[in-house]
Amino acid sequence: MFYLKKRTGEDKPNIPIYMRITMGGRRTEWFTGRHCTESEWDGGAKRIKGTKEYARSINSWLDLLYSKAHSCRQELYATGKAFSPMHIKKMLVGEELEPPKMLSHAWDYHTNQIAGLLGKGFTPATLQKYKSTYRVLKKFLLLKTQSEDIRLDDIGFQLVRDFDYYLKADYGVKINTAVQMVKKLRTIMKVANEIGWAKRNPFVAYRAKKEEVFREFLTTEELRDLTIKKVKKRLNLTRDLFLFSCYTGLSYADIIKLKSGDILKGDDGGIWLQTHRVKNNNRVRLPLLAPALKLINHYKDFPRYLDEDFLLPKISNGRANFYLKEIARSMGWTKWLTFHCARHTFATTVTLTNGVPIETVGQMLGHKNIRSTQIYARVTDTKVSVDMKSLKKKHAGQELVLTTED
Structure with missing residues (x-):
């Protein structure tokens, strides 16, 4: 409804016209931006009296506000959320119903x-x-x-x-x-x-384009050289943890949390390792190779903190990466040694090169799909040579007649 609101103590002829919305016993009101004299106002119709241009103009504006207020109410009803007269007012005057989410x-x-x-x-x-x-x-x-x-x-x-x-x-x-x-x-x-905080997703047209990156890994010869290399005493633990990663494919975070309960006897009678990756909680289950078992046995009597039953000693990730750089220099390598490099070594040199199917490699690495494994697995020259051996034999005795045109 519309009404005149005369301020106390004011004696001006033109009185502000206010709009009031009432719902469920609650109400709100605000100035419409129009004035009129008390004699011009029709208290029953809640409009300006007469048909003059001045009256028609103000009444038309009031009718528009009335219509917009009802439209706003219908829109708010359609949302299914509770609302009050204040929400209608804010919507009517173009204010945010709620503070904008940042x-x-x-x-x-x-x-x-x-x-x-x-x-x-x-x-x-x-x-x-x-x-x-x-x-x-x-x-x-x-x-x-x-x-x-x-x-x-x-x-x-x-x-x-x-x-x-x-x-x-x-x-x-x-x-x-x-x-x-x-x-x-x-x-x-x-x-x-x-959750309704943003009206649109600006990433609908976004397409991420990754760059193909060569992943470092150790060759069979390099892995053997690192195994027999005598390094400084303070580097021994880092070298051994790196080698354990090369022979199991486990990340640094997965290695340092291993406990004796993660070692079990497999259906084949061999010693297996079963754990869950820290990164994604995917299960990892693999038979332990002899070098990995030797490393576990080597550290079985290593001093533990309190009563924790870890398989291998701990070292901070930052210190381990620092020592790996020193180890690479001592080997005369320019390769960037990291525990990711060790996982790539397991996928490429230790398993794929020796004929282990990529699906099996993916399961041992804790991957859910083959695409993740393909990032780690690179076909080496050794694998290509083995795969091509039978084909080379087939074509070895093939005669080829060469002619030269005049």
Whole structure:
């Protein structure tokens, strides 16, 4: 309804016309932006008296507000959510029904859930990657928008492309690293869209293009040389953990958590290892090769902390990677030794080169699909030579008549 609202103590002839909406005992009111005198106002019709242009103009505006208020109410009914007269007013005058959700809200929401699920599908490394990506993203937004935060609905495909470009051209990370960081933003926007915080997903047209990267691995000769190499005493443990990874395909995080309960007797009567990967909780089950068993037996009497029953001694990941660089130098190698390199060595040199099917390799690496295994597995010259041996024999005695044209 519309009514005149005369302010106390004022004696002006023109009185503001107000609009009031009442629902369920609650009401809200606001100024319509129009005035009239008390004598011009029809208290019964709640409109201006007469048919003059002045009256028609104001009445037309009031009718429009009345119609829009009913339309807003119908839209709010359609959402299925509870609403009040204040929601109708905000919608009518173009205000946000709720404070706009920002990127920081969505990022905190998702990372807080990851933090609460550590060890239950998420790892501290995953949480750290989200935090580091967000730090870089805030630097980008500050350059782009002069603010470290942005409304979710203001994030469009162009901003996604600009962030991708910034990472590669200005921030200077490698292509595959940039792709992984942009994917973190994609996950956040997907979550925001699913819970109703963002009206659209700006990644619908985004296509990640990864760069083919050669993965380092040790050849059979290099693996043998590392096994018999006498290294400095302080490097022994790191070298042995690396070798254990080469012969099992386990990552550093999986190795240092192994306990005696993870060793069992297989159906073939051999000694097997069964565990779950820290990264994705996928089950890993594989027969232990002799070098891996020797390493376990070598450290079976190694001093443990308290009563923990770990198979192998622990060393920090950072220190292990530092020592691996020193080991590579002592071997005269230019290869970048990491525990990923060890997993690639297991997949390529230890298993595939010796005829183990790639499906079996994938199962032992803890992969759910063959595409993941193909990243680790490279066909070596030795494997090509073995596979081609029978074909070479077949064509060895084939005669070939060569003619030369005049």
